[in-house]
Amino acid sequence: MKPTVKTYQDDIGLLNELKRQSSKGVSKDSLHVFAHDDERTDCIVGDCGAAPAAIADLVAERYNESDHELTSVFRRFGFAPDESSDLEERLANGKILLVIE
Numbered sequence: 001m002k003p004t005v006k007t008y009q010d011d012i013g014l015l016n017e018l019k020r021q022s023s024k025g026v027s028k029d030s031l032h033v034f035a036h037d038d039e040r041t042d043c044i045v046g047d048c049g050a051a052p053a054a055i056a057d058l059v060a061e062r063y064n065e066s067d068h069e070l071t072s073v074f075r076r077f078g079f080a081p082d083e084s085s086d087l088e089e090r091l092a093n094g095k096i097l098l099v100i101e
Contacts, residue, residue, distance in 0.1 A: 002078045003032075005087065008096040017098060018059065026100065031059040032077075034070070034087070034097040077101070 008014040014033065021031060063073055070091070074084035077099055087097060 004100040006098045006100070007090055008098065009094075011096065014096050014098060021100065028057070028059055030101040032099040032101070033059050033062045034073075034091060034099065035062075035064055036091045036094070 006017060008017070018031060022028070063070070070088050071081070071084050074087055075081075079087065090097060
């Protein structure tokens with residue numbers, strides 16, 4: 001079964017959803033966050049050394065790869081090439097993605 005993808009504008013919406021998923025009993029191993037490298041999202045994916053503890057505690061993996069690396073990651077999750085392109089475009093437009101397995 002293909003994972004669910006939710007798109008967020010900022011870390012507050014993401015954090016609220018992560019808390020919701022956790023309260024529903026969803027394992028952190030089933031939650032994966034994707035964000036592109038810009039100042040606003042670096043901390044979400046853990047690259048600034050001060051990732052919000054709540055986010056780090058609630059997800060299994062956080063990704064901040066470039067386009068060609070993302071394609072491989074999205075393929076591992078079962079997304080087709082056109083779906084991967086759509087997800088990459090969302091990231092390029094500053095969105096944050098939560099992939100729920």
